[in-house]
Amino acid sequence: MIAENLINHLIPSLKLTDSAQKAIVWMEELRTHQLPVIDKGQFKGLISEEIIIEDNDINKVIADYNLLANDCFVYDYQHYFDIIRVSNLYKVEVVAVLAEDLTYQGVVSLSDTLTALASTSAIQGTGGILVLSMNQIDYSLAELSRLIEAENAKILSSFVSTDHDNPQRIMVTLKINKTDLTLISATLERFSYNIMAKFQNPEVVSNEKERVDALLRYLNI
Secondary structure, X not given: OEHHHHOOOOOOOEEOOOEXXXXXXXXXXXXXXXXXXXXXXXXXXXXXXXXXXXXXOOOOEHHHOOOEOOOOEEEOOOEHHHHHHHHHHHOOOEEEEEOOOOEEEEEEEHHHHHHHHHOOHHHHXXXXXXXXXXXXXXXXXXXXXXXXXXXXOOEEEEEEEEOOOOOOEEEEEEEEOOOOOHHHHHHHHHOOOEEEEEEOOHHHHHHHHHHHHHHHHHHHO
């Protein structure tokens, strides 16, 4: 899904001549903390509730404020991952959408973007999740796919993030189309992959616990 498809037409834009009071009223009605500001079809930046409240003068117009994030935009053809990246970069709730000629098309909210992400088959599909820790140089999605497909499973989605405890390592989160990850985990560990977390069907976890309890009871005899 691209930015053009996620534009929220219920979120209006403000003009430089609009009052701060108008901005605050709209933000309260829309339950948002920022609104886009437009001048002659060009995106000028965002005005935030915090900026107006801190200034404590609702008689001012938008042009009287230093606007936020005038580069906080994506082009209408960009993927929604880019919306999330820009939103995180500027720490804002809304991201402007521009055409290639830089004319303002609308705005996308982070909440709408996350809703679209949550509706994808990779998120909605049944399966389990593995979180692996590894050195960046060792990461190969092709190799992980080969090992997992050898157990008659497939990777539905993958996500790579930095390991906050060790910047030289990465965390790889895999959504797999099986709810029982026992054999897959064993295969990955056999090839020296470090599994940090495993999320699977609670029934599978319960069965594993029952087998472990049975073994412990046997060893105590």
